[in-house]
Amino acid sequence: xxxxxxxxxxxxxxxxxxxxxxxxxxxxxxxxxxxxxxxxxxxxxxxxxxxxxxxxxxxxxxxxxxxxxxxxxxxxx
Amino acid sequence: xxxxxxxxxxxxxxxxxxxxxxxxxxxxxxxxxxxxxxxxxxxxxxxxxxxxxxxxxxxxxxxxxxxxxxxxxxxxxxxxxxxxxxxxxxxxxxxxxxxxxxxxxxxxxxxxxxxxxxxxxxxxxxxxxxxxxxxxxxxxxxxxxxxxxxxxxxxxxxxxxxxxxxxxxxxxxxxxxxxxxxxxxxxxxxxxxxxxxxxxxxxxxxxxxxxxxxxxxxxxxxxxxxxxxxxxxxxxxxxxxxxxxxxxxxxxxxxxxxxxxxxxxxxxxxxxxxxxxxxxxxxxxxxxxxxxxxxxxxxxxxxxxxxxxxxxxxxxxxxxxxxxxxxxxxxxxxxxxx
Amino acid sequence: xxxxxxxxxxxxxxxxxxxxxxxxxxxxxxxxxxxxxxxxxxxxxxxxxxxxxxxxxxxxxxxxxxxxxxxxxxxxxxxxxxxxxxxxxxxxxxxxxxxxxxxxxxxxxxxxxxxxxxxxxxxxxxxxxxxxxxxxxxxxxxxxxxxxxxxxxxxxxxxxxxxxxxxxxxxxxxxxxxxxxxxxxxxxxxxxxxxxxxxxxxxxxxxxxxxxxxxxxxxxxxxxxxxxxxxxxxxxxxxxxxxxxxxxxxxxxxxxxxxxxxxxxxxxxxxxxxxxxxxxxxxxxxxxxxxxxxxxxxxxxxxxxxxxxxxxxxxxxxxxxxxxxxxxxxxxxxxxxxxxxxxxxxxxxxx
Numbered sequence: 047x048x049x050x051x052x053x054x055x056x057x058x059x060x061x062x063x064x065x066x067x068x069x070x071x072x073x074x075x076x077x078x079x080x081x082x083x084x085x086x087x088x089x090x091x092x093x094x095x096x097x098x099x100x101x102x103x104x105x106x107x108x109x110x111x112x113x114x115x116x117x118x119x120x121x122x123x
Numbered sequence: 124x125x126x127x128x129x130x131x132x133x134x135x136x137x138x139x140x141x142x143x144x145x146x147x148x149x150x151x152x153x154x155x156x157x158x159x160x161x162x163x164x165x166x167x168x169x170x171x172x173x174x175x176x177x178x179x180x181x182x183x184x185x186x187x188x189x190x191x192x193x194x195x196x197x198x199x200x201x202x203x204x205x206x207x208x209x210x211x212x213x214x215x216x217x218x219x220x221x222x223x224x225x226x227x228x229x230x231x232x233x234x235x236x237x238x239x240x241x242x243x244x245x246x247x248x249x250x251x252x253x254x255x256x257x258x259x260x261x262x263x264x265x266x267x268x269x270x271x272x273x274x275x276x277x278x279x280x281x282x283x284x285x286x287x288x289x290x291x292x293x294x295x296x297x298x299x300x301x302x303x304x305x306x307x308x309x310x311x312x313x314x315x316x317x318x319x320x321x322x323x324x325x326x327x328x329x330x331x332x333x334x335x336x337x338x339x340x341x342x343x344x345x346x347x348x349x350x351x352x353x354x355x356x357x358x359x360x361x362x363x364x365x366x367x368x369x370x371x372x373x374x375x376x377x378x379x380x381x382x383x384x385x386x387x388x389x390x391x392x393x394x395x396x397x398x399x400x401x402x403x404x405x406x407x408x409x410x411x412x413x414x415x416x417x418x419x420x421x422x423x424x425x426x427x428x429x430x431x432x433x434x435x436x437x438x439x440x441x442x443x444x445x446x447x448x449x450x451x452x453x454x455x456x457x458x459x460x461x
Numbered sequence: 462x463x464x465x466x467x468x469x470x471x472x473x474x475x476x477x478x479x480x481x482x483x484x485x486x487x488x489x490x491x492x493x494x495x496x497x498x499x500x501x502x503x504x505x506x507x508x509x510x511x512x513x514x515x516x517x518x519x520x521x522x523x524x525x526x527x528x529x530x531x532x533x534x535x536x537x538x539x540x541x542x543x544x545x546x547x548x549x550x551x552x553x554x555x556x557x558x559x560x561x562x563x564x565x566x567x568x569x570x571x572x573x574x575x576x577x578x579x580x581x582x583x584x585x586x587x588x589x590x591x592x593x594x595x596x597x598x599x600x601x602x603x604x605x606x607x608x609x610x611x612x613x614x615x616x617x618x619x620x621x622x623x624x625x626x627x628x629x630x631x632x633x634x635x636x637x638x639x640x641x642x643x644x645x646x647x648x649x650x651x652x653x654x655x656x657x658x659x660x661x662x663x664x665x666x667x668x669x670x671x672x673x674x675x676x677x678x679x680x681x682x683x684x685x686x687x688x689x690x691x692x693x694x695x696x697x698x699x700x701x702x703x704x705x706x707x708x709x710x711x712x713x714x715x716x717x718x719x720x721x722x723x724x725x726x727x728x729x730x731x732x733x734x735x736x737x738x739x740x741x742x743x744x745x746x747x748x749x750x751x752x753x754x755x756x757x758x759x760x761x762x763x764x765x766x767x768x769x770x771x772x773x774x775x776x777x778x779x780x781x782x783x784x785x786x787x788x789x790x791x792x793x794x795x796x797x798x799x800x801x802x803x804x805x806x807x808x809x810x811x812x
Contacts, residue, residue: 063168067652068661070475081474087652090170091392092511109658114170171655172595179596227632230596230782241598241781256600257558258530291529292561319530321506327529393505452788455780 049099051120053086053113057093063112065086066119073105077122084119097122129131136196136359138419142429144192149433151191151212151299152408155183157441158211158228159383176229176445179241180201184212186350186382189407190314193355193377194282197363201277203268205261206254206284208243209314209381214254215286225440231447238450239458251279259285259292262311266298269307269366280308280366287376288319290333299374303340306398308366311359312359313376321393337374344374350407351415380405476664477650479511480624482588485630486513486550488668490520493548496634499535500552500588510590510649511552532562536587540570540694543585548634553589556643557603570639571614584637586630590685592692592742594790595654598663598781605776606690606741607748609641610719616640616673617719621648621694622660625717628671635670645691646744657695674721678730682712685736685800688727688753690716693740693772693791700796709800719749724756728764731757735766738799740791745773767806770799 053064064086071083077097084095097103099122107119136144152245158177165175172179179305184191187209195216198204206213214224220235227234228242235247243256253266255261261283269281290313293404302309313333317324325331337344343362355377380402391399415421465736490496498513504527507514517525528535532553539549553559559566570583592675593602610617616638620626626644633640648660679694680701687697694715701711712730716723731737737757739750750771757765772791 065169066658068475068650068658070472070477070661072475075473084578085477085650085652087170089167090653092652109753110169170653172597172653173655173783179598179781180601199481230784234782236781238782238785239599239778239780241596243600244598244781256598257561259561288530291531291534293531293533320502320509322502322527325528393620449784450782452784455785455788456775456777459777 048121048123050118051083051095051098051103051122053095053115053117053119054093057092058088061115062088063114064078064093065112066107066109067092069105069109071103071110073103075103077101077103081102086113095119133163134360135353136356139189140196140356141415141419144356145218145415146429146433147192147195148188148408148411149430150436151188151215152185153434153437154211154215154221154225154440155185155383157437159183161441175337177229177242180208181242182209183383184209184381186402186407187314188212188315189350189352189355190284190312190377190379191351192405194284194312194359196356197360198280198282200250201279203251203265203279203281204253204284204374206252207258207261207286207289208254208256209252209286210243214245214247214252217252218250219245219252220249221436221440222443223247226444226447228327229444229447230449231444232450232454233443233447237454237458239455259289259294261285262289262294262298266302266307266309269302269309270305273307278367280310280363282310282312284314284318287313287315287317287324287333288322288327289313290336291328299336299340299342299372302372303342306369306371308369309364309372310366311372311374313374315376315378316381316392318381333376334374340369340372340374342372342374345376347375347377350377350379350405352407352411377436382406470580473663474666475661476627477511477656477661478620478623478626478644478648479508479514479650481627481664482512482630482644483507483514483516484664485627485668486634487516487519489631489634490524491517493634495546496548496716497524497526498550498552499528499539499760501528501530501554503527503552510550510644510646511651512588512644512649513552523718532558535566536562536565536642537569539585539587539677540565540573540583542568543583544573544581545663545709548584550586550588550634555601556589556591556605556677557600559589559605559608564639567612568638571612574638575614582637583639584638586633586642588642588644589648590646591643592647593779593786594647594692596781596783596786599778602779604643604691604743605742606643606719607752609643610749610752611747613638615720618642618673618717619690619719620644620717621691621715622662623664624662625671625677625715627664628669629673629717631668632670632673636673643691647692648695652697657692659695659698660709669720671717673718674723676717677715678712678726679715680711680713682710682734684710684734685738685803686712686714686727686730686734687740687796688714688716689740690719690749692742693756696791697740697796698791700793700800703793703797704800710798722752727753727756728760732764734762734801735764736803737765737769738796738803739769739771739773739797741771742791743774744776745771767803770803772796772799
């Protein structure tokens with residue numbers, strides 16, 4: 047059962063969008079739970095996105111994509 | 124020598140000077156607010172410093188206006204001022220050509236340097252203003268200008284505006300000593316906004332009050348608390364007068380506040396919560412407005428007019444900048460040598 | 462780019478250069494208590510360019526020290542501490558600021574080992590940001606590679622990607638000599654600055670060293686040798702990809718370190734291709750491009766089929782405004798033009 051990798055909703059207050067500045071794993075790569083998988087930026091602040099589960103990651107939003115709070119950017123199966 | 128050896132004269136601004144200061148504070152603030160908005164154009168949602176009509180770094184002076192107007196109220200175009208990477212309020216108060224300055228910030232060919240300098244390298248030879256992005260770099264040149272005037276028997280003082288962080292640069296010490304030993308018409312204005320990017324003054328500087336350093340050079344030193352425009356006016360007035368009369372250099376530290384981050388893009392995570400709100404409540408422009416109301420009977424209607432004029436001045440400069448053309452790329456190769 | 466990234470590794474984890482630098486420093490600090498970090502805004506902030514992220518939290522403020530804006534003092538202090546058994550990693554926030562502290566670097570750090578006949582060692586790493594392209598003007602955008610490489614006694618490192626960045630930092634900290642670690646702002650991975658994605662590559666978790674004086678052939682080719690450092694490597698790879706569409710096979714060499722300089726790899730490449738383009742974001746005259754060309758010319762000029770070409774920054778202060786700055790910077794198109802100039806040039810033979 048695939049686990050979604052979402053932009054966290056608790057990192058900033060306003061409804062500003064974020065941009066994925068770097069994917070730190072490749073599409074189809076193996077990840078472990080808690081591993082740093084992407085860096086995002088909201089206005090001027092950089093945040094980290096970590097893997098919610100272990101497994102193989104599929105990336106659905108590429109680097110430089112603009113995403114909303116809570117948006118799904120990948121999934122792990 | 125006593126710290127407060129500047130004479131306690133009753134040096135208060137005249138009505139004209141008060142309004143001059145107020146108007147310049149407004150122009151300065153509206154300029155910073157306009158730049159802040161324009162700077163963010165093209166930088167949302169992705170904040171990329173290189174994007175938009177005003178690219179690169181930007182250091183705004185919101186809140187520090189009293190330092191500029193309180194000092195420059197006593198200066199003439201022939202006096203020499205050097206400033207820092209946070210120069211706009213000082214440039215405005217010194218009388219730098221606003222249209223050309225904003226055009227320079229936009230990187231247009233009509234800018235003061237034809238676009239070569241940008242916001243940290245504003246030079247206006249007509250009013251003897253220059254600034255630089257290297258901490259403490261303005262100290263030596265302001266001393267040198269003072270030296271030049273003394274040697275030529277010409278009027279004019281040299282004033283170096285620096286931040287409180289620059290006091291910890293070797294250039295500060297050397298320039299102070301040189302100015303003192305040669306008894307030059309030179310004044311250092313330290314704008315203490317409490318922060319050097321993310322490092323608080325208390326963490327970087329061995330003494331809480333930099334005016335005590337004046338003792339090391341045998342010159343008068345003064346600390347102005349709480350961003351008080353009239354107190355700055357008084358203290359700067361005496362120091363500048365003293366310099367003009369051949370009395371040598373002075374050191375003035377002003378406790379001020381920056382209402383924005385160190386640079387645009389600064390997330391300011393290092394500021395304690397609530398600090399910024401406390402500062403906004405003491406906005407020096409509001410304080411000045413209230414003073415003009417009670418001292419000079421400034422009505423809301425009159426104030427509205429002054430405010431509208433200040434906005435119009437800034438808007439005109441911004442429009443001039445927007446409508447000006449960029450230089451052609453090959454012009455980059457010109458003006459290396461004269 | 463290198464063997465590490467040809468396939469998607471099963472446990473691939475990419476790092477930005479900022480993270481790679483911080484990771485290398487942290488790993489050394491865990492095993493060697495004499496390593497400490499100082500500089501402006503490197504503690505709480507984790508560095509303006511992110512290269513000391515997490516260090517304060519892990520090691521505390523005795524070993525991770527924010528300094529006053531006093532480069533003369535803390536560079537000098539780094540020399541003294543290094544001479545006394547510590548291994549400082551000290552940051553000069555922008556290389557352009559070297560002017561306020563250069564004596565401690567070039568006259569002291571670089572020379573004390575020599576002056577003392579090798580008895581006094583100065584094992585310090587000076588990390589500093591370089592490079593422009595985002596309108597930060599003449600005092601915040603320089604590269605100054607040649608300024609440091611030219612003066613004897615200090616090693617000079619210029620990583621182009623995160624894998625090299627970590628290995629070179631580890632080697633730098635373990636080296637008993639002063640090392641100037643020059644990272645490029647446009648490769649760092651700071652979201653607010655725009656980053657060349659090619660710099661963010663897989664980085665092994667364990668500590669590893671990359672030896673100095675070993676250039677990397679990051680793309681093999683046979684028609685022309687393109688030699689570069691830092692951002693120039695990425696421009697060269699893009700130019701090479703475009704040239705390939707024209708049927709030109711370009712070899713791209715990442716020097717990785719300027720001191721010591723791997724002249725042999727460069728020479729052998731040019732011996733193979735006969736054509737040389739050198740790319741440098743630092744000022745053209747009296748710099749890296751001249752040094753590489755001189756290396757070929759003095760060893761054996763007959764290997765050249767045409768005069769070498771330089772794609773370098775013109776000898777001007779860096780201008781602020783975007784059209785001027787973009788005009789001045791090296792870029793893939795200029796490299797491609799340089800190749801066509803090479804082809805047009807009259808070939809000659811050693812008589």
